[in-house]
Amino acid sequence: MDPETRRQALRIAARLAMPLSLWGCATTVAPPTPESPASPATADAGSIPPGQPVVSPPAPSARCTAPADPEHPTEAEARCCREQLASIIPDGGREVPSEVLGCCRTVATWLDQNARGTFGEGWPQRNTCCRALEWQGSLTCTPWGPPVPPSLEGERVTSRPVLPLDLREEAARLAPSVPRLPALRRMAVATWRGRMVNEYESAEVFEALAETLAQAGFARSVVDEVRGFSEEERRHGVLCGAVVTALGGEARAPGTARPSFPLHPDVEPLEAVLRNVLSVCCMSETVAVSLIAAEREEMPEGELRALLTGIWSDEVGHARFGWRLVTDLVPTLDEAARARLGLWLRVAFAHLETHELAHLPLDARPPEAGRALGLCRGDHARALFFDTVTEVIVPALEAVGLPARDAWTRRRALPLAA
Template sequence: MSLPEALRRHVAETWAFRRQEELDAGARFARLGASLEQLDAPEPLVSLARRAAEDERRHAGMCDLMARTYGHESSGADSLGGQTEDAAPPELGFRERVLYEVVAACCIAETESTAGLTSVLSVEGAPRVRAVLRDILRDEVAHSRLGWAYLGHVSKEGSVAFLSPYVPAMLESCMAPRLFAQGFSEADSSRLLAHGVLPSARKVEVFIQALHDVVFPSLERCGVDTSHALRWAERRRASGA
């Protein structure tokens, strides 16, 4: 891979971390598919959720292969994943909890994933890496659309304003643990991009920009006030952490 050891290790760890995220997302979508069916959501949205569960499991296999390509060795500490629990606040009713999870998982997490992957693919890189990223990106776009379609569907039936104070918590939960961590040098960051890894400084920029360009305006159009989330984003941008 012609990468210094520290960079190779970071790339391998990033792909291994993505594998875990994809496994968790697969379990979440499987649960959401069942919940949406229970709520008599439009059948196309139920089908999309179930297909998303399959997509994410396939993505996990791709990420695992990439991690091993860069030298990642699985250990007993590696989680098999796929056991994520309902992250919605317990005080909400079932219908509201499902909407919370759809917004957090699709409207926010999948939209942010789309933005990050698009940013990485804007730079020339290893053909094999780009092929994997393009495959994942195509599906993440569909998963994001699932969320916005369901939020729009529910908002036509009644108010979804109750979500407003919960959006900052959704943003916190979808952030990668090392999103705001100190990054590598500019030269090393360019090399990381070629291997599918968005440098830390760029992650912050992409994350916040996607909120302002896509997430916040779309939430507002559905009747979700984003003032709480805007203050959260400004604090994050100011602190860089």
Template sequence: MVSPHPALSADLTPSAGAAPVLDLRAVARALPAGALPPLSAAGRSVALRTWRGRMVNEHCSAQVWASLLPQAMRAAVPPALLPGLATAAGDELRHAEQCAGVVVALGGAAVAPLPALRPLPAHAHLPPLEAFLWNIVSVGCISETVAVSLIRAEHLELPDGPLRALLGQILADEVQHARLGWTTLGVLLPRLDAAGRARLEAYLEVALAHQIAHELPLLPLNALPEDPGLPAAGVCRGAEARALFFATLGEVIVPQLEAAGLRARAAWAAAQLRPEALAA
């Protein structure tokens, strides 16, 4: 998923005018009857908003992974790393269809405004390998590791049943996406010279701030309706999810970047003070 994803680079504000529509009604993957708990009208409305948002995010994540493949090919990265990029794009499309199935099971239509899909940054001022590495760090190492953490926490809260199985499948894929990011970093980082490594370390501040700016709006602090069915419908509490989000960045991702050989702690401290992070 990402992330709730970001991932990645989609603007979730529908564009003005005749915005294109994401319509997954024809490909929504049906859930068995009784897959979801009974919900109040208010609870159902929140659950629908949550799962429709996930559907859109997953769909947009496919664009990000798909864009990484040609960038990787232009950079002549080792061919063993290429199939995983295409697989991840396909996974995200399937995740969107799975989330669409939950929307349908909640009694909704698997239709939503399609956000503007911003192109993946080309970082054209950099050598191709370095430009690709910037993006795979942002997408694979940072966004997908955040996704793993948030989805794992939700998965733990769900009772046994079809929804837990569905989220477990998505989680397994997100783990692979994050592993691809970290594996790629391990393979390509030694190929950067000292100047390239310093540029990547400086970029980490931007990438981490972007992660905050992108993710926090997806984890709103709104009070949830009093509905005992909501946790079993996969609706998380925003405050807890935000705490987990920051813990994942500060206590997992930053140390892992440091372990890979990058000075990430200073970047993380500075990222949290950047205007785009403070405004989120």
């Protein structure tokens, strides 16, 4: 990422989070290619030197059967493969036995379509497998639509029916023109499909947020504004699906189990609302604004850039809403409530970091041409994520009176110790 692009993205995010400044943003990750090999300076400990083979002779115990539908493996098929890979390839291992390369593909394909599923955020063999697959059809970088905020009680999986997402009809009507880059087509389809799912699902996050705002007694106009965000996220899902269709893919994905929206019964309704607004708008959406700003900056003019700009401007509104609310309301809280929010921020920061890094594969290095399709480098996107947190989000939260710096330093998943 060009340093000026990074600075521009941070400037935009900062203006968003700092109401007093003048207001004038799966990201995607992609595969290393022969044109852009992993450099020794940036490769992680498990990276493979260029030219070294990554597929070794057959393993003795390849036991999972090939999926009945290779394009849509089932969770059971993916689980079998994941367990088999874990038993054969040590964490940080460099070689994929040829017998289990198909299993790498099964798990990667399943994760592409079910990134929020039950084991999507912890696959130790991911980098090893994705290198062996040359990152084709592998999990891509899609940290856009805000996830369900964390709960101090831990996330709970809903019991409601999990329905598949099918946006083919709506997406086909839009037909945006996208660059023809056949070598990057599969990766681009996976990227935009992942975004389609994230964006569409985040509509439910805003619906639930609007409901909690209503129950906490916020004005109708405020509740309606957030309901409008929900509609925008649904439209973003269709727009991303339209890109999938334009790339020659299918704008559909299997249903995924999702955590229920936290109500935070341990605190008063206003404080509960602030927890969720901090997580959804001030954290996730501000990071999305920054990442999309950088992606947009690097994308050439055209219909895809215009489509991205439309999504980006809505995300700006989602983040600004949160900063406005937090700036107005946090100062009205007593010291005890601000301290409780500070403790909760530790969990929220840990949740944010886990979510973002899971969607920003470190080794993903698409060729320069990938910028035209919204494909970016995972290491660059991660750096921008951390900069956005430490240079924008933390200072802005400190400015409204929350101990965000301490919370970021002491971020941790539950159980939370005071």
